[in-house]
Amino acid sequence: MYEEIHISMEQASDAKVLIISVAARLAGMHPQTLRQYDRLGLVQAGRAGGGGRRYSERDVALLREVQRLSQDDGVNLAGIKRIIALEQLVGDLQQRVAELEAELDEAYTRVAQAEAMAAYPGRDLVRHERPSTALVVWRPRKP
Template identity: 75%
Template sequence: MDARIRIAIEGFSDAKILIISVAAQMAGMHPQTLRQYDRLGLVQAGRAAGGGRRYSARDVALLREVQRLSQDEGINLAGIKRIIGLEHLAGDLQQQVLEMQDELAAAYRRIRELEAMSPYPRRDLVPTGQTSTALVVWRPREKPQR
């Protein structure tokens, strides 16, 4: 069994336009199998106004992958559902990382802009000629009595 399983359904349309018989034929499955997978939450079909299930090209690709994992890899449906969930989570996390990288790059650009505008870069650091070992004791000022 392949240790790396990747569900690659990017690039397929999300438009839920295929009726169950067409989607089943495209996936090489019986329509009842699609109904079962929908009930189990493996592949969620859309619903037409009359209540009939509608599938997208992405759903058909996912159905084919479910079939491959089940038949070729011997993974049970609960395992496949877990894999699909983890793939969705990984995709969401990758998207968040990309967004955070963009925000970080924008923040660094802004810092560079602000530092370039200042005639005294890094004003918070003041160089001194010598180091001191003196101890400084700070006491808050006493408020005057009223």
């Protein structure tokens, strides 16, 4: 009777276009469950002009994950909310690390280009291992 649809979190759209009855059917839940999850902050539904809830494909995938964690793993809703928040934080941090790595690569490229353009590449600064203890005596020349 129902066609089974698989949506992965990575490929899911963020467009909030699914009405609550469709999102509930796709997630395998009752619409009232979606309303409760929205009130608890597990899934953030968008709002249509008339105030009706709208869900995205990513929301449906998240609802399925909530259901799996709850039913299969026995995690309570507070635990699920914490898991979702931590997974979001990990995703944000991974994105920031990737951005910083790209900036570092760009900086290395700029340094290499600057060194290549110098008259004596790599010789502008001379590294000195330790200070000298030599005593230099200066005597003016006699006229």
